[in-house]
Amino acid sequence: MGFVSTDARLNGELNPIAVSVKDVGMVFGDFHAVKSASFDLPKGKFLTILGPSGSGKTTLLRMIAGFDAPTSGEIFINGQPVSAVPPHKRQIGMVFQKLALFPHMTAAENVAFPLKMRRHDARTISDKVERYLELVRLGGYGSRRIHELSGGQQQRVAIARALVFEPDLLLLDEPLAALDRKLREEMQLEFRRIQKELGVTTINVTHDQREALVVSDEIIVMNGGEIQQKAQPVRAYRAPANAFVANFIGVTNFIDGVVAEAAGQNITFNANGNSLAGVVAGLDETLAAGAACSGAIRAEQIRIAPSRERLQSLETTVDGKVLDAIFEGERIVYEVVVPALDGALLRVFDHDPVTHLQFEPGDEVSLGWDAKDLHVFKK
Template identity: 75%
Template sequence: MAPTLPSTAQKTAPSSEPAVSVRAVNKVFGDFHAVRDASFDLPKGRFLTILGPSGSGKTTLLRMIAGFDAPTSGEIVIGGEPVKAVPPHKRLIGMVFQKLALFPHMTAAENVAFPLKMRRHDARTIPDKVERYLDLVRLGGYGGRRINELSGGQQQRVAIARALVFEPDLLLLDEPLAALDRKLREEMQLEFRRIQKELGVTTINVTHDQREALVVSDEIIVMDGGLIQQKAAPVGTYRTPANAFVANFIGVTNFIDGIFTDEGGRTAIRHGDLAIAGMVSETAAPAKGSAATGAVRAEQVRITGIGSELSGLDTIVTGTVTDAIFEGERIVYEVEVPAIGAGAFRVFDHDAEDHQQFAPGAAVRLGWNARDVHIFRK
């Protein structure tokens, strides 16, 4: 029987008050500035992922929202109330950690029931609520099993049910999928998305996995060096990166260094005799005549043999294949392009069966359009 749960419509009713507001938050550990002037609002019912490399400040920011660390300056507001003086256990927040912290001596049902008992819920209602949330995470019938009798994915589901069973206002996820193998991790990403959409619970997820961020999120914050580099929807983050760091961190991106110029009314990167037309970033626009870099993603580049045509493209260059890597659904070519400079230019071919395939040493032509090149200041 399908679980009877709070409806998404109830949970995500329009409100002028964000679920979470982070206002000019800084965190300093001695001489290390871990988070710098972070500010954002998260509407109710949205799934936000904070994405970045190790040391970017993403986990520190999550810990401050949870209440485990206090901001050095700035303010965090949850549900319209500043939470500086509210300890973690009094914030209506569910959490799932990379180390799940499940109790091995308890059954799955006892683990899920634990936060209800700690909050002194009516003992008569606990078994039914536990059963409903085990059903939600597709573990109906597994409540009597010990934790060591469950697979890694099933343990993840128990942790999710435990974090949600007391109906928190906010769910925080601290890289809970990092220890899983790739296939299981991708399955659990879809499960997180399904459960969050079904419940409508406001969620903040921290990860370094770019695919996870793109798959599960309504919005993505990209962090580096303690700074928020960009906050946007997944499509905007991927297709319109705010700066070279975001372009490089998400996806496989080729960079072309040169001088920013205006060629016949079109903005371009000039590298030697080659002018490469592109689109200027609004947030990281270079000055004319200054050093700049152009970013073009590997899947936007067309590849063909020297004797074949590449029509309708704004830039066409020649090169030599140095490697061809078969990845199942695509071939990744690494190409040396003298006109662009040192370093391998990466190209994805997703239709390898129908297209001509190129071995290392093959001469090829590459091409792309100006709309696929993002120009940033250096």
């Protein structure tokens, strides 16, 4: 059943925790790669650790895997401390960006390898290998050599090999980074399907925002070695804890200003002489008049129209000029200069999927949004 947290027992609730990271840090010389990281991951959940290069996400994953020992803190797997437990004794499956498949073996032999290393009953290995090849939709491909498989098929072999011995935990270290966009998006859905079907606790590391949103039950956003936010994907996207999270996930515009009035969660701030209304965002619950602030609004929350008359239902409207129109197939991304906001460049997504009224560079347009969509952070 796995480890049940003390808090859960006290509350009379059943909440098995598969992985618990407690105040874990990693220092390389004078560099703090990870700073006091703490989180719990319930059994059967899919967690993605998201962040830019150098944020500490891979270092944190390596400590969970056992490849690096924490400088401070402790990691628990199924309630047991594992800092002194070597990687091969942690019952963890891993898939890396470099798949490390054995080229001289067939797909089936690659999948069978961890079973043989763990001395499973030889009479059961063949059936188990075939079952996991079927799981990753490679039934009938077992006899093929690795070089006879496509990139996506090789990924599936690596997944089957990581899962075939039924690990307590599956770790994914940017395994899709080398794939082209279409195949990467297909494999993201495959990871989600397989994880849901098996219910294996999974921790994924990536810098790909879409991947994190698509596959995960929860997301951790890291920067500078610190956890910035841990939340469900919808909450991380719609209610970012700070300006970094707001900027890192999605396409976000920022408008700088000074708080004029704060009334509960409602904020009014001055931006280059303009009064803008928004809501307090993240943990910034003490914004007061005179404080420097930044309003964040996502590209899809801004409406664009030929004139303000078309935007009368919105609470805030400004005029601008189209600097560029970028066609991305499913949408058009507009870059609009707004003189009234000190020449701020706002990115706006096309919201006219029916008629596809398209604006051209140089066109005069109006932009609009509602106060609830403008999240205000401390500067």
